[in-house]
Amino acid sequence: MSADLAHIRQVMAEADCLYTDEQVEAAIAKMAEVINAEMAETNPVVFCVMNGGLIFSGKLLPKLNFPLELSYLHATRYRNETSGGDLFWKAKPEVSFIDRDVLIIDDILDEGHTLGAIIDFCHHAGARAVHTAVLVDKDHDRKARPDLKADYVGLPCIDRYIFGYGMDYKGYWRNAAGIFAVKGM
Incomplete structure (x- = not known):
């Protein structure tokens, strides 16, 4: 069943902009500086977590100025819903990372499951x-593991409930240039 496009458009029209495109780009540039300083000599395998991490990865990776191997993985709890369920692996990593440093790039650290x-x-x-590198770390006390913190x-x-820069609302608005909060959520 496809979403009601009028509703999807209304969500964007009524959304609160939390971070503009320029603010997000500046944050990504700052992250890249730190990652370059800390990981340049580690020869990492970098995994983009699909689908949410796609846009963030695409913005971050060209700013990393060291050799790395890139791959992806796809694990989700949301399946285009607004609340998470059980973890479902759509694609596990296909690149060997035995005895290697791994950098996981994802859109958000919410509850952390x-x-x-x-x-x-x-x-x-x-x-x-x-x-781990996440574009957004949501501030609340519902983390699955209190010790789970993103490195970057x-x-x-x-x-x-936010969307944009890879994060979605019911499968839509991953492409929004900025980070937005759904009205009333």
């Missing part, structure tokens, strides 16, 4: 070290 499961998977599969964070975010 998905990112935590991906980190655990990488450790169990033989990664030497697992690093672009922007903090209030506890609202």
Whole structure:
């Protein structure tokens, strides 16, 4: 069943802009500087978490000025819904990262179920070290694991339902240039 496009358009029209395109781009540039300083000599395998991490990865990767291997993985709890369920692997990594540093790039650290499961998977599969870069870290006390923190964070975010820069509302608006909060959510 496809979404009601009038509703999808209304969500954008009524949304609150939390971060403009320029603010997001500046945050990504700052993250890249730190990652370049800390990971340039690690020869990492970088995994883009699909679909949410696609836009963020596409913006971040050209700013990383060191050799890396790039791949992707696809694990989700949302399946175009607004609340998460069980973790579902759509595509596990196909590149070997045994005894290598891994950098996982994802759109958001919300409750952390998905990112935590991906980190655990990488450790169990033989990664030497697992690093995480998220565009947004949502500020609330519902984290699945209190110790789960991203190594690199672009922007903090209030506890609202957000979309843009890879994050979606019911499968839509991943392409929004900025980070927006849904009215009333």
